[in-house]
Amino acid sequence: MQKSQRLIQLIMRINAKPSFTVRELADEFGLSTRTITRDLLELSELGVPVYSIQGRGGGYRLLQERLLPPISFTEGEALAMFFACQTMDYYSSLPFGKGADSALHKFYHYLPADVREQIDRLKNRIMFWSPYRLMSAEILQTLLKAIMIGSVVNIEYRSSSGVSERNIQPIGLYASSGYWYCPAYCFTKEDIRQFRADRILSAKLDETIACREDVSQKTLLDKPNNNDREQIALELEMTKKVQR
Numbered sequence: 001m002q003k004s005q006r007l008i009q010l011i012m013r014i015n016a017k018p019s020f021t022v023r024e025l026a027d028e029f030g031l032s033t034r035t036i037t038r039d040l041l042e043l044s045e046l047g048v049p050v051y052s053i054q055g056r057g058g059g060y061r062l063l064q065e066r067l068l069p070p071i072s073f074t075e076g077e078a079l080a081m082f083f084a085c086q087t088m089d090y091y092s093s094l095p096f097g098k099g100a101d102s103a104l105h106k107f108y109h110y111l112p113a114d115v116r117e118q119i120d121r122l123k124n125r126i127m128f129w130s131p132y133r134l135m136s137a138e139i140l141q142t143l144l145k146a147i148m149i150g151s152v153v154n155i156e157y158r159s160s161s162g163v164s165e166r167n168i169q170p171i172g173l174y175a176s177s178g179y180w181y182c183p184a185y186c187f188t189k190e191d192i193r194q195f196r197a198d199r200i201l202s203a204k205l206d207e208t209i210a211c212r213e214d215v216s217q218k219t220l221l222d223k224p225n226n227n228d229r230e231q232i233a234l235e236l237e238m239t240k241k242v243q244r
Helices: 003-015 022-029 033-045 075-090 099-109 113-122 137-149
Strands: 050-052 060-062 152-159 162-170 174-176 179-186 191-196 200-206
Touching: 003 022, 003 033, 022 033, 033 050, 075 099, 075 113, 137 152, 137 162, 137 200
Parallel strands: none
Antiparallel strands: 050 060, 152 162, 152 200, 162 179, 174 179, 179 191
């Protein structure tokens, strides 16, 4: 096996394990511990965030920001991926931090020159426009983190009735007309409510409150059941418009 192929397989293997030892990898790959140690050092120099665990047992651990193995794209797939990322350019804040900009830069940088030229010709000719709405990127990231790890969030929310403190269990995040929305179970109202992210004044994870299992199973595709809601009949009286 060529060294480059071995390093790619090594990245895939350590991505799948939260911690590992040199001996485990050496036995799995049929190599000496010295060779595996050199490979790990080379991966570290290339930017793979591996660090050693001190103390009894020792071993290695991969930091949270793991690197994914290389992926091959066709030219059509590359164009689709580039403009999919660019759809987020017009949002003032994103729940991904600087990850989207960084990914787009890397993606563009490593494209073949002729594909970059095609993209350059399409710039400002294809766009996914959205109204600019000011909101906190930190709050969006906290909501996204809560969805990813399954956590309750303590928020301060500004509504028409004033500012209130809520504990919510987010179901998801979606964007519409430039705004980010977070449908969530509200422990105060004991029901699912929709929260607009720009009205959330602060947000912090609260792992002391257990998440509801039934809410954890919901997604953005689950629409609330309105069958049990009271219907109100409205009567309209039409009058002629007077011309003056």
